[in-house]
Each structure stands twice: as structure tokens, then as C-alpha cells.
Amino acid sequence: MAWITKQSATEQIERREEPYLTDEMKRAINEDYRPRYETTMACLLPALHLVQHAYGWIPRQAMLEIAEILDVKPADVFDTATFYEEYWLHPKGKVVVSVCRSIACEFCGQREITQACKEKLGIDVGETTEDDKFTLIELECLGSCGTAPAALVGETLHENLTPARMLEILDEVSKEIDAGKHEHH
């Protein structure tokens, strides 16, 4: 996870006019998070979470904006953002389906769950569907080993899964997406 090579300094950053950090996010960073910590750098994880939550990924421009508001080096923001798996460095589907592949889940039927997702969505692990609805990934232990197999769909945890139940969930979430839920900006 730690070894994402940096582009050279000549990397072109895609920019848009409207800043990614909204006024509300700036307020949260300045007023909610900053007083909590001794350094501004410590606000980095919370700030990245805000962006990740709002846009579903963390654009380079947003990292620059965070560096500015926290008065830290852009390279430091990049360093941290690339280390943690929860931060997406490129756009993904509206909903991420994360199937646990660790010890209890694999030996209680995880492979069939992943297989069901693959067939239903027509994609492999690590890919996004063409309609941008779903991204399928496998994660390590989700802390639901007693109710294995488990998967996170978006931010909702589903436990005691069967392939049939997994397909139902995908259908339900797909409808929710059509109805405008799970929209990022």
C-alpha cells in the first residue's frame, strides 16, 4: 500500500475553477478540527475524509487546497493520501462493493460472494462498471468475522452473506443509485 510512485514534479494537475473545499469544509477544518490538535498536520486525515466523502475520491487540486489551508507542504499531503487505502486517488464508481477476503471470510464462503458480484456486475475485482455505478474490490478483515462472510457496500456493512443475498443487495443499491441516492458532486 505504501509504494505508490510519485509522478515527477512536471506532473500536470487537472484544475477546475470552483475549489473542491467548500466553505463548510473549511469551517469544519478550521473550527472543529484545528483546536483538537497541537499541529495543523494532524487535521490531515479528517480533512481528507471530508473530501473523500463528498467527491468519492481525492483530486490532486483538492490536496493542494488542503495543503494551503493547513499550511503544510503539498508533498506531505500527497505522502499521507497515498499511504491510506481508504483514500481514492482516481474517480471510482458511485458505490464501492468491498468483499472481505481475510481468514474467517475466505473459509466461510467468501469466494462465492466475490464470484456472484463479478458475474452480476460483469467486472473483475478492482474494476468499475461501465455505467459508473459500482466498483468491486476485496479488502482485509472488516471486523465481522463472527458473521462471515461480510462485505461493505458503500458505508453499510452486510453480514452472513450468501450469493443470493449479495445479488439482492446489488439490485437494491442499483435502484437507490437510479433514484439519485449515493450522488457525489
Place this chain on the structure above:
Amino acid sequence: MPKKTYSDSLERHWLLKNIPTPPFGKISDRRIVSYDDYVKNKGYESLRKAISMTPADVINEVKTSMLRGRGGAGFPTGLKWTFLPPVKDAEGNDVKDDEYAGREAPVTERYLAINADESEPGTFKDRLLMDFDPHLVLEGIAICCYACKLSKAYIFIRGEYHHQANVLENALKEAYAKGIFGPKGLVNSDSNTGGPRFQVDCYVHRGAGAYICGEETGLLEALEGKRGWPRIKPPFPALKGLFGKPTIINNVETLAHLPDIITHGSSFFMEQGVESAIGGPPSYGTKLMGVSGHVERPGVFECELGIPLRELVEKHCGGIRGGKRFKGAIAGGVSMGILGTDQYDAEMDFDIGRKYNVLGLGTACPTVFDEDTDMVAVARNISRFFKHESCGQCTPCREGSGWLYQLLTRIESGDARTKDLDMALEVATSMGSMPGTTICGLADGNNWAVRTIMNKFPDEFEARVRPTYVPVKMSVGAGAR
């Protein structure tokens, strides 16, 4: 009186007093315990008792109880607390306990980091406390902060625990409003003096998906906004931790034990659990044990330390699934290694490492395998986890974990040679902080997991490999002499 050997004498649950769990409650009755419900069941009385004692007395009580850390290493909690340097005032003089109580804000910042990262595969015990009884955890935090004179507490919770983070945030709001934390905190405005006392703040800090942030110094780095690279020790966090200040790091379950220890005294705690059978430090108290894998009714149970694995599985979990036979069990999180088929009776206490050739008790969350399980696949799964989660700082861990995963994948697929088994063992044995080649214990986990599985189930590995082909020395062509 402390017990020499295990006998089931638990008449009620302690950690799970508000979370219905068999045999003393029904899982379907579980609800999130609000502040009001918590207080109705004598909640926060222990904190009130604690702040009527001096901080040193609170620490002594915890020290006497021999409470050992529930996060994996089993380090005595009270002892860890005494490593903190004395509190200094603005002029640099030590602040004595009796002066300390009346003081306004602390003079030097000192921190508590609560380890709620729970990412060890097979472990799901802290989650239960945070799911349903957040105030028990908060009360433990408040007691610890009072005893150790800590000014701020950060609950470092893994990113995937969205729901639990919300439950904690809500509970914190209640606790702030009801005078537990913050400038108007209970710890702060004592009813006798009415004046401001020492103020404790508590925040939830979400991680972002990295197992290594469960390692205590990796956690501190993550809190500081950096990549979660464990630090070289010493200096130990008690002297130089978060932001370079004295810091205590404790597991969620460890802190949740504090209220009962303060309310009922250390002797109550020592009546549960067992003395060491091999002359080591004792294993007192109850422990959350989360059983997963091939059992009829997996789940988290509160048991006294020392319960044999067989009893845990047969009595609490309804036995092995489908009436099958026991083959092995991960001792307590994959880092600890495996208990073999003949170790079904292993006692779940802190002696388990020395008695049964595993790394230790770990999180006491065994993953159980039935007779049909492919142990080569188990080893491959675990080695993939460590390859994925190595932070990459130390070469033996970064490279070794990749090698092990490749070797085990090859063995599983049937393409490997006998010499690959030797190489896997050699790579595994050489990595870790105990062989002294790495900074943190992640590599030790990898080492023990792979090595114990290969050593306790050698037949399965040998059956998968073909004999090593020894090439005959040839002298032909350009290289001929």
C-alpha cells in the same frame, strides 16, 4: 482468592453487563445503551468514586489488580501508567497529587490514545463494546485520564467502522452535555469545591484503512497526520509520544475494565481468571473472546481467562459446524499462529504462547477450522494479508512478506519443490522484531503464523510439493573447460 486452575464460576457478565449475551441474555435484546440507560445501571458512579480518590491511589488499584492489556501484548496496564513522567507546572516544578486536584487546565499536555483500530483478521471484540455500550468505554477513558493526569484523549477508530464511529460521536455529545468531558466536565467541576478542576477532552479520530496503524507508534504517526510508519523505540510513548508529549496507549477493552476495578476493587478482579501455571505473571479477569470460523454459533463471549478452547467452542459456540472434527484454530488473531489438532484443550490465558508454541494470546479471538480445511490455503491467506499490510519500512518485512506469499501460492498450486518449503521457513524465521531485524511486531506475526502452520501440519505441505530436481553438473558448450 485467585484460582490456580480454571473453573467456570462466572455468575454474570462484567464487560457485557449492558449487552445481552448468552448464557446471561439474548442477542436479540441488544440495543445501544444511551447515557440515561447507562446511568440507570450505576453508570459513571465508578468515575465519581475515582475522582474522590487521589490519582496515585487509582493507579495503585489498577496495578494491584494485575490488569493486562487486552490489545494483544498483555502488558500490565498499571505498570505502563507508572512510566509517565511527573506533571510539571509552568516553572518546571513537579505538581503533587493533592495540589493537582484543584488546578485549572493541566500545565503540560499529556495524551491518551485509545486503540480502536481492531484490524487483526479474526478479531471483532472491541467492536461489540463500541456498537452497544459506548459509555462504558468513555467512563474507562475518563478514569484513565484522571489517574494519569492526561489532558486529551483521542479514540483512534479504524476507517471501516463507520457505524461505531457514529455511535461513539453521539455518546461523546451526551458525555460532554452531562459533564463528563470538556470545560464543564465532571472531572472538572467537583461538587465540593465548585471550582474548575482538571479538564479532559475526548475526540474520535478516524483511521483510513491501514492495519499497521494498530501498532501503537504507527497509530501515533497516523494521529499526527503522517503515514502510519511505526517508530523506532526507545523513546517509548510514555515519555515521548503524540506530538512528542507523554502519551498512554490502551486498547478499548482494557479501558472498559477500569470502571469495575474501581467500583469493586482489585480483589474482585483477581477472583476471576487464573494464576500462571508456569510461574509467570497471572491472567486475572474476564476477557472478550470472539470465536469465528467453522463453529455452529460464532460470536463474542465474555469468559474468564484460562477457559480451555474446547470448552469455549463446545459450550458457548455449539461445537464444530456440522458435527465435524476439530483440525486447528488460529490462537487469537492471525499474528499469533495456529493451535494444532492435538492442542484443542489449550487454556486461553496469557501462558498460551509458552505452553503451546504460539506467539501469545493476542486478542483471544480464535478462528476455528474443521477437518476439511486446507492448511496450505490458510497459510497462503494469512501471508497475503501481511504482504498487503506491511508498511514497507523494513526490508525483511517488506520483501519477506512478498516472498512468503509467492512461495505459499506456489505450494498451494502444486508447482513447488521441496526446497521451497525450506526457503519459506528460512524467510519466515528471519523476520521480526524478536529476531531483531524489523522495527515492529507485524513481521513477527507473519513469522509465527507461517512457521507454526508449516511446523504443525508438515504432511499437508510435503504432500503438495515435488522433490527438488538436482541438476547434474555438465561441461558442454561455451562454458566448458
